[in-house]
Amino acid sequence: MSEYHHLAENSPAALVLVRLNGTIIAANNAACRLLGLYRQQMEQLTVDQWLARPIERTRDALAHIRASSGTYIDVTLRHGEGFEFSAQLSSRVFEHPAHGRVASIVLRFNAALATSGDEDADVAQVALDHIDEAAVLLDSNTRIRALNPAYTRITGYDEAAALGQSLELGAARRGADSWDGLIEAMSPGERWTGEVQNRRRNGELYPAYVKITALAPSEDEAAAQFVVVFRDLSADKAYEARIEYLAHYDTLTGLANRTLIEKRAELARIAVARDGRHLALLFLDLDGFKAVNDSLGHATGDELLRHVADRLRSAVSKTDIVARQGGDEFVILLDSISKPEDAAYVAARIQETLRVPLTLNDQTVFTTASIGISCYPDDSQDLTTLLRNADMAMYRAKRQGHGRYVFYRPEMDANAHWMLQLRNNLHRALDRDELHVYYQPFVDVDSGTVTGIEALLRWQNDELGMVSPVDFIPIAEETGLIIEIGQWVLRAACRELQRLHARGYDHLRVAVNLSARQFRQTDLVAQIADVLAETGLASRYLELEITETVLMEQAGATLDTLHGLHELGVAVALDDFGTGYSSLSYLRRFPITYLKVDKSFVDGIPGEKGDLTITRTIVAMARSLGIRVTAEGVETAAQGKWLRHWNCEEAQGYLYSLPLAADDLEWLLCNHDMLPVSGEIGTLADNQSSVLEE
Numbered sequence: 001m002s003e004y005h006h007l008a009e010n011s012p013a014a015l016v017l018v019r020l021n022g023t024i025i026a027a028n029n030a031a032c033r034l035l036g037l038y039r040q041q042m043e044q045l046t047v048d049q050w051l052a053r054p055i056e057r058t059r060d061a062l063a064h065i066r067a068s069s070g071t072y073i074d075v076t077l078r079h080g081e082g083f084e085f086s087a088q089l090s091s092r093v094f095e096h097p098a099h100g101r102v103a104s105i106v107l108r109f110n111a112a113l114a115t116s117g118d119e120d121a122d123v124a125q126v127a128l129d130h131i132d133e134a135a136v137l138l139d140s141n142t143r144i145r146a147l148n149p150a151y152t153r154i155t156g157y158d159e160a161a162a163l164g165q166s167l168e169l170g171a172a173r174r175g176a177d178s179w180d181g182l183i184e185a186m187s188p189g190e191r192w193t194g195e196v197q198n199r200r201r202n203g204e205l206y207p208a209y210v211k212i213t214a215l216a217p218s219e220d221e222a223a224a225q226f227v228v229v230f231r232d233l234s235a236d237k238a239y240e241a242r243i244e245y246l247a248h249y250d251t252l253t254g255l256a257n258r259t260l261i262e263k264r265a266e267l268a269r270i271a272v273a274r275d276g277r278h279l280a281l282l283f284l285d286l287d288g289f290k291a292v293n294d295s296l297g298h299a300t301g302d303e304l305l306r307h308v309a310d311r312l313r314s315a316v317s318k319t320d321i322v323a324r325q326g327g328d329e330f331v332i333l334l335d336s337i338s339k340p341e342d343a344a345y346v347a348a349r350i351q352e353t354l355r356v357p358l359t360l361n362d363q364t365v366f367t368t369a370s371i372g373i374s375c376y377p378d379d380s381q382d383l384t385t386l387l388r389n390a391d392m393a394m395y396r397a398k399r400q401g402h403g404r405y406v407f408y409r410p411e412m413d414a415n416a417h418w419m420l421q422l423r424n425n426l427h428r429a430l431d432r433d434e435l436h437v438y439y440q441p442f443v444d445v446d447s448g449t450v451t452g453i454e455a456l457l458r459w460q461n462d463e464l465g466m467v468s469p470v471d472f473i474p475i476a477e478e479t480g481l482i483i484e485i486g487q488w489v490l491r492a493a494c495r496e497l498q499r500l501h502a503r504g505y506d507h508l509r510v511a512v513n514l515s516a517r518q519f520r521q522t523d524l525v526a527q528i529a530d531v532l533a534e535t536g537l538a539s540r541y542l543e544l545e546i547t548e549t550v551l552m553e554q555a556g557a558t559l560d561t562l563h564g565l566h567e568l569g570v571a572v573a574l575d576d577f578g579t580g581y582s583s584l585s586y587l588r589r590f591p592i593t594y595l596k597v598d599k600s601f602v603d604g605i606p607g608e609k610g611d612l613t614i615t616r617t618i619v620a621m622a623r624s625l626g627i628r629v630t631a632e633g634v635e636t637a638a639q640g641k642w643l644r645h646w647n648c649e650e651a652q653g654y655l656y657s658l659p660l661a662a663d664d665l666e667w668l669l670c671n672h673d674m675l676p677v678s679g680e681i682g683t684l685a686d687n688q689s690s691v692l693e694e
């Protein structure tokens with residue numbers, strides 16, 4: 001190393017060698033100390049990065065450097081710790097053998113703004129003035145001798161209020177004990193650290209992390225002094241609380257998340273195991289939520305989830321926990337019930353609460369959910385299994401239609417295997433003649449006459465027995481087999497109706513269910529026209545049943561198909577109305593002839609006030625729009641009577657007839673006087689008569 005290099009490295013002056021564009025070539029030790037940067041950091045910067053704003057002053061400084069003036073100008077520099085300080089800068093430009101034209105810069109701390117004339121001490125003072133931690137110097141009697149601005153900012157005590165006072169004054173408190181005792185007992189060099197509650201001048205408590213160091217006595221001090229540095233942890237605590245919140249709560253709804261409910265369920269499990277009670281997990285999935293998201297947008301979907309969360313909270317007791325599992329799935333923990341059946345009451349109450357119409361995007365919509373229930377200890381001792389069981393039961397509920405709840409049963413475990421068997425056999429079902437169409441009558445509630453029939457598919461397999469469409473239609477839908485099967489049902493139903501017309505029942509219509517996949521076919525209208533032409537059935541006798549979820553899927557394309565069907569003369573019925581976000585506004589937008597009130601509402605007649613209100617609203621609204629209403633799943637005389645009273649013209653259900661094979665249907669038509677007329681079928685129990693008027 002050359003003598004010159006030694007000289008520069010050890011010079012008390014801060015020296016920097018820069019290119020004229022401001023990039024740094026080298027800096028000596030004094031420059032690094034002054035700017036609080038390591039040499040490597042220093043050499044990666046440009047001059048303007050340590051020059052503080054405003055920008056004009058930076059420009060001036062760079063111009064000054066290039067002007068090669070030996071005179072000093074005032075600049076503000078940014079220290080590596082983040083604070084700014086005043087300094088002076090002069091430069092000299094020269095030709096460097098390797099770097100071309102460069103400038104050597106001398107920096108010096110601005111002594112005019114310093115108080116002691118000792119540059120190191122002044123830089124330390126600047127640093128103390130700019131740090132976030134409160135720093136206090138206590139004398140040997142633990143009285144405050146000096147403090148920095150952060151102390152005032154944090155505690156609210158300025159110099160006038162704090163100097164000469166004990167640290168008790170607004171600083172760290174140790175419960176009832178005084179800090180003085182602790183501090184005085186410290187030996188020189190000893191350090192105490194800890195987290196404490198402090199009190200600000202305004203009385204507010206805040207958490208702080210405190211470091212107290214006992215300094216060795218200096219030459220002119222007989223006893224030790226103490227440095228107390230503390231940091232206000234409020235923001236950190238708030239941050240921690242936020243992190244804690246995010247780990248356990250769902251930000252969209254404010255409900256518990258899966259982690260929290262699992263923790264709580266484990267605690268609840270231990271408690272109920274002790275006192276012999278039960279706990280239940282309800283797994284809830286909203287019906288048709290995807291359609292809401294797809295058609296009304298995610299913001300509306302989020303709004304709906306928040307409404308649902310509020311309603312779920314209101315439907316359970318304070319000690320029960322409602323969690324959002326993700327998407328449109330919720331889990332509810334009933335943490336102490338005396339018997340599993342109690343969970344059914346809660347599930348029914350939840351269904352009822354959700355059904356109350358709500359307004360989204362200025363539209364009145366009805367919401368339903370499918371709920372699966374599993375109970376501890378009956379269904380499993382283990383929480384993961386309980387949750388899985390509840391999930392399985394929820395799927396079963398969903399298959400049974402919307403707005404239902406189902407308890408877990410061990411047979412459901414065999415479900416996966418059962419599904420595989422169905423899947424393997426379904427594609428051969430048509431060829432093997434295993435599919436049959438049954439027909440269930442629609443009945444005029446006033447006269448008891450049959451007005452039409454609904455075609456309902458049945459699958460009879462030698463090994464699997466009679467398989468419910470609830471189980472196989474979703475598989476047919478998923479595999480695409482529904483297109484072929486659906487065509488077959490349509491053809492069979494039209495042919496059967498033609499046959500019945502020929503037998504004299506020529507006022508009847510036939511309703512055929514269309515699944516989502518069928519409805520999405522772009523040539524659906526043409527296909528239906530072909531089947532009508534082939535079977536000779538006039539289009540006005542055909543009704544196609546679709547659910548509202550199907551309607552909502554692709555509003556534009558749906559509208560075209562509906563208009564096509566309307567022009568063809570085919571009637572469209574909205575099935576399961578009142579579930580899966582049924583919206584009354586759709587009734588105005590789409591050419592719909594019939595509306596079928598879902599069985600889950602009819603089930604609540606005449607006892608459930610909410611169901612009565614909804615059914616009455618749907619009937620009245622539909623009628624005012626000229627849409628005919630059919631109530632489905634009517635099982636009791638009381639339901640029939642109530643529906644008749646509220647002007648629901650048509651009904652379908654076991655009260656009138658089960659779905660029948662074609663021959664049995666003809667027998668029923670021959671003996672139609674066997675069908676009950678709602679006005680004559682029994683009476684409501686005395687204590688229920690008032691519901692007619694409600």
Ligand SMILES: Nc1nc2c(ncn2[C@@H]2O[C@H](COP(=O)(O)O[C@H]3[C@@H](O)[C@H](n4cnc5c(=O)[nH]c(N)nc54)O[C@@H]3COP(=O)(O)O)[C@@H](O)[C@H]2O)c(=O)[nH]1
Nearest residue numbers: 456457469470473489513514515575633634635652653654
């Ligand atoms: N895409 C197609 N879907 C079809 C077809 N055939 C049937 N299905 C759909 O399967 C679901 C279940 O049908 P199913 O088991 O036939 O049940 C129907 C009735 O039997 C039942 N019902 C009628 N009245 C009552 C009653 O009083 N009580 C009671 N517990 N159940 C009753 O309801 C079902 C009628 O449903 P809907 O279509 O909503 O009118 C069902 O979703 C069928 O739509 C098909 O060919 N294609």
